[in-house]
Amino acid sequence: MSAHAGARGGALFSWRRIGAVILRHTYVLRSSWPRLLELAYWPTVQMILWGFITTFFLGHSSWVAQAAGVLISAVLLWDVLFRANLGVSLTFMEEMWARNLGQMFVSPLRPYEMVAALTLMSLIRTAISVSPAALLALPLYDVWVFSLGPPLVAFFANLLVFGWSIGLVVSALVLRFGLGAESLAWVAIFAVAPLSGIYYPIDTLPGWLQPVAWSLPSAHVFEGMRSVLFDDVFRLDLLAGAVALNAAYLALASGFFLYTFHVARRRGLLLQQGE
């Protein structure tokens, strides 16, 4: 019998194992300042770019003038969705690049604990990514995105969860088809961008496309954001729609990831990753 009584791992769910995966990725971030810089770089550049566009529009568009922070808020919230997706998929691909999945899954780590670790790591990476841009918007453009108040938490949480769902599907596809499919992490999310109503209301879309847009949690969030900024109304119906859709998508995405993991075990893919 092993002398290390703690070394068993039969528990169905272990926060300690999830913490171990997060610790592993925290070490990666901590060891490389360019990685940390890269996380914050694009959201900040985006915010600065859209800040200038907003400044220009303020003098030329009565729509934007009604709510000066609408474009910057939209940019920052879009980055929450984008970074949440990358937070899951890049964290997973880090294991594939390191050819570490085989080692991890001969330990007592369970696949659904990996899913939990990926989502928590995504939360950390997203917070690191968008916080500097959100804070810089105040001195640069006098936009304090936190003035959205409690609705901001609801928007952030819903976009985060939708990003997780997309990230889990991308991770599953990369596991199934190999690192040749890694560019999906960057491009898949843009399929939902035109339908999310980030910078324009959903009723701008053609009638036949609007039901498709409303099937996305992100459309509910961005409409909700405009409602707060233009009308000072927090619409609970939009929040409820986003939460319900997110619950369904997260369950489906997690199920898809776990099914793909099973397929990977059948095909021997856990030992054959890498470039």
Added chain:
Amino acid sequence: MDPPDAVVAVDTLVKRFAAVTAVDAVSFTVAAGSTTALLGGNGAGKTTTLAILLGLLLPTSGAVRVFGEDMLRHRHRVLGRMNFSSPYVDLPRRLSVAENLSVYGHLYGLESVKDRVRAVARDLDIEPFLDRPTGELSAGQKTRVALAKALLNEPDLLLLDEPTASLDPDTGDWVRSYLETYRHRTGATILLASHNMGEVERLCDHVLMMRTGRIVDRGSPDDLIARYGRRTLEEVFLDIARDRRRGDTDRDTAAQ
């Protein structure tokens, strides 16, 4: 019914990848406290068999029991009592050795990770490079680090894939000595795949000879050498790998 002292019991294991049968109706048991070798040429099915035992790969059919647990249904009940090392499965290169060992210490739920990492590092003589990135180590150092990771939870069953591949003779001998000591100290069971016949003769009580996915012979190294009328296990290996029966080589030699 598995033998009462069997730590590993494999029954009619089959693994097919499309038209290729990598493991073909393999059955064997590994007795508690023994060191058993899976021998065979490249593509014989050794690594596939180890991957199935570890739960990384699902078999097409057959049964695998480890410590009496069905590995296809309940592998998480026993994975904490097992561990694995292979020169072909990396640890993250950017993490330092100490960080890697710490992560795996937590994954295995060790009670005192720092103390255990320190103890394993001392045992395997890797203390001088605990703070170096794992990717910057030499092959011999990486092998010792991989072994340290495999011994973190002091496993009752240790699976090793070519534990001394690409090591110089001195480091290879050091690893073999360490494995002997570990087994005698803990009573652990070891199953290893190897191409090094000297290593197998020295370490193993039992040998499973594989060719094209099948176990074609088995026995202790001495028993196999005697049965094939050879002087070394390497000669037996060549006979089996080339599908020669006893005496074929003598006749070939006489005919020349």
